[in-house]
Amino acid sequence: MIETRDIWFSYGDREVLKGLNFMARQSEVTVVMGKNGAGKTTLLLHLNGLLRPKKGEVRLNGVRVSYDKRALFELRKKVALVFQNPDDQIIAPTVWEEVAFGPANAGLNLENAKRALKLVGLEGYEERLCSQLSGGEKKRLSIADAIAMDPDFVVMDEPTAGLDQPGFDSIVELILMLRELGKGVVIATHDLELATKVGDRFYYLDAGRVVYEGESIDYRLAKRLGIRGFAGMIMIASTTDTSVEQIVNFNGDSEHEILEKTLKAVLKAYRGESVLLKTGEGFIEGIRRILEGLK
Amino acid sequence: MTESLESVQMNSKKVMGPKARVWLVLLSLPLILLDTQSQLIALTLFSLLSLHASRYYLRLLLAPAVFILFSTTVILFTIEGKEIASLYFLKITDKSVEVAQSTLLRCFSAFSAFCYLVLTTTLPEFVNLIRVGFLREIMLLSYRAIQVLLEEAESLKISAEARLGFLGLRRWVKTTALIGHMMFLRSFERVEKFEMAKEARCYSGIFPSARSEGGGKILAVMIFLAIFSGLFI
Amino acid sequence: MHIMEGFLPAEWCAFWYALAIPVLIYGAWKTKKEIERDPKAKSLLAVSLGFIFVLSALKLPSVTGSCSHPTGTGVAVVLFGPSVTAFLSSIALLYQALLLAHGGLTTLGANTVSMGIVGPFFGFIAYKALKKFNLTAAFFSAAAVADFMTYVVTSLQLALAFPASPGMEGVMFSAIRFLGIFAVTQIPLAIIEAFIAVLLLRSIRTYSPEVISA
Structure with a gap:
């Protein structure tokens, strides 16, 4: 488990983190969301010890990180960081030198590097020059860098920024695989689709503070905080979820009414509102009959 | 040019491993500078290797064109000896033709070996030595x-x-x-x-080396011996 | 102006290497000292080297035909001083050989002497001499003199290897010929690069004044 307790951090006069409490467990994907400048990246840099809080503490498995050389070395072996821009992270000119950099310095077996490349699907790329890789491949290489350290936690800053659909899909797959392997994954993102697909726990940051913490996504709050994602959501449920803006009740409606209400909900969702369809008696039956009629 | 040369280096046909390649060229170059027979053998072998490696070789040959043209012109019209032709005040002599010839042969021979290295070997492969x-x-x-x-x-x-x-x-x-x-x-x-x-990533002063397969050592030794034999012909 | 691979006879290759190597060893030794003092210097030096190379890889269009490009050493010497420039330039020259096929391995010693050591050294002297009076003129002459001296030294190197007749007189005669023919490409190059250097160094000075120490 990695956690921060009441950490404060500022760049010069600019306060970026204001008493932030955060916690992530192994075998879970913890998603940190918030708009640009909310403090996501700054938080991630604290988890790997690249930044030291001005006040408060970072704890790894309950032990307070002490920031001497030895402790930082151990922390960075356990918590590996994947930068947002792979070009900022990749420091070696060839793939093998790059992926072996971490394990070589941490005194680990270089088999780890080999396995990491295999895991991200870059086996056979060892002698390639990093500059000759595609954007998606560079991203996967930067994740392999982290995996090669055999860490307990992999911390990723905006892992899907700038990727196309296959690139996005492969990152989602990788994150889920890491969770399977028992790693804790921490992701900073403003991609709601990614958050929905992989997240187990969610934190919303706003101006350096945690404003939401929970095991489901609060779509209404996400929207208010400026987190970019789907245009809107249609949820079909019988819950009393209060985070949605529109609730459409179906109760003994005629087919015509069902059709009209549903299509209106689609339109609203398209415009960026979230809609909850509360389905009552006869809703599913009505939909079936409409579909029959269409045939 | 770098961009394209970098991808040429990745995709060219290399025939032998990076270590063998780098040592072959580094050891052959001094021989090429010293002996005419070695130059002829090296020119033939390295031109074939370079051409086989990549068609880009032909474009590389053009790169020093201006330099060769200018310097050879100076050599041809400057070095004194027995006059064999003249153009206004410029004289071409037996000696100048001889020096120009030997310089061009040496130059193209060494350049072909150099090109083979440039076409096939990435910078990290070289630096790892x-x-x-x-x-x-x-x-x-x-x-x-x-x-x-x-x-x-x-x-x-x-x-x-x-x-x-x-x-x-x-x-x-x-x-x-x-x-x-x-x-x-x-x-x-x-x-x-x-x-x-x-x-x-826990930097502690280590920068790992690129993995590079061996291979081609026998071929490299054979090519080197062929060039070396030039000294005794 | 690079001397291409294989153009110099063996004895001259050896001679120029022999001249360059002590300077480079001194540069390497100083670099090592600097790194021991401040480990971050490694990244800084590496990136400076990258900058020198990239600057020299900006291609000049049309002016001179196929393979002319700025040397970047005039700018480098103002930013980093002559001994660091000598050391970094020698590596940049190796890169130009291996990545652009400019210059060569056997001629690396000769090219280092002209482009890495002598040219920037005189550029630095010109810069030092003028900077009290007029900074723009100092920047201009740093680059122009560095390029000009490189061209002079290269011509001398060629003349020494290919003298018109044995003896000093023959060398001088050849040198004039080489200077004459390469003036066609190198003089315009030196002037253009000097203009670029002025604009570049002026804007660096405006935005990061601490880099160019007064």
Whole structure:
């Protein structure tokens, strides 16, 4: 488990983190969301010890990180960081030198590097020059860098920024695989689709503070905080979820009414509102009959 | 040119492993400088190897054209000896023709060996022969910096070109200086990024070597011996 | 101006290597000292080297035909001083050989002497001499003199290897011929690069004044 307790951090006069409490467990994907400048990246840099809080503490498995050389070395072996821009992270000119950099310095077996490349699907790329890789491949290489350290936690800053659909899909797959392997994954993102697909726990940051913490996504709050994602959501449920803006009740409606209400909900969702369809008696039956009629 | 040469280096047909390649060329070059027979053998073998490696060889041959043209002209018209032809005050002599001939043969022979290396060997493969730790690390880091900077320079150039930044010499000079300044700023941002990237992964002074397969040693030795035998013909 | 691979006879290759190597060892030794003092210097040096190379890889269009490009050493010497420039330039020259096929391996010693050591050294002297009076003129002459001296030294190197007749007189005669023919490409190059250097160094000075120490 990695956690921060009441950490404060500022760049010069600019306060970026204001008493932030955060916690992530192994075998879970913890998603940190918030708009640009909310403090996501700054938080991630604290988890790997690249930044030291001005006040408060970072704890790894309950032990307070002490920031001497030895402790930082151990922390960075356990918590590996994947930068947002792979070009900022990749420091070696060839793939093998790059992926072996971490394990070589941490005194680990270089088999780890080999396995990491295999895991991200870059086996056979060892002698390639990093500059000759595609954007998606560079991203996967930067994740392999982290995996090669055999860490307990992999911390990723905006892992899907700038990727196309296959690139996005492969990152989602990788994150889920890491969770399977028992790693804790921490992701900073403003991609709601990614958050929905992989997240187990969610934190919303706003101006350096945690404003939401929970095991489901609060779509209404996400929207208010400026987190970019789907245009809107249609949820079909019988819950009393209060985070949605529109609730459409179906109760003994005629087919015509069902059709009209549903299509209106689609339109609203398209415009960026979230809609909850509360389905009552006869809703599913009505939909079936409409579909029959269409045939 | 770097961009394309880098991809040529990745995709060319190499025949032998990087170690064998680098040593073959480094050991052959002194022989090529010394002996005419070795030059002929080396020219033949390395031209074949280079041509086999990549068609790009033919374009590389053009790169030093201006230099060869200018210098050979000077040699041809300057070195004194028995006059065999003249053009106004310029004289070509038996001696100057001889020196020009031998220089061109040596030059093309050495250049073909050099090209084989350039076409097949990436910079890290070459740098990995250097055993001085700090030097090797600086070279590998700087090569990585070059890869990123060139990519950025390329997009800046396109952006400037799209806004007519290179039209005419004056504007060209201004735009180039501007891009140079951007490169300077980006370079120094890069220092911080390198430091962070190193630190995040427990940097303790180690920079791993590229994995490079051996292979081709026998072939390399045979080629070297062929060139070496030139000394005794 | 690079001397291409294989153009110099063996004895001259050896001679120029012998001249360059002590300077480079001194540069390497100083670099090592600097790194021991401040480990961050490694990244800084690596990136400076990258910058010098990239600057020299900006291609000049049309002016001189196929393979002319700025040397970047005039700017480098103002930013980093002559001994660091010598050390970094020698590596940049190796890169130009291996990445652009400019210059060569056997001629690396000769090219280092002209482009890495002598040219920037005189550029630095010109810069030092003028900077009290007029900074723009100092920047201009740093680059122009560095390029000009490189061209002079290269011509001398060629003349020494290919003298018109044995003896000093023959060398001088050849040198004038080489200077004459390469003036066609190198003089315009030196002037254009000097203009670029002025604009570049002026904007660096405006935005990061700490880099160019007064």
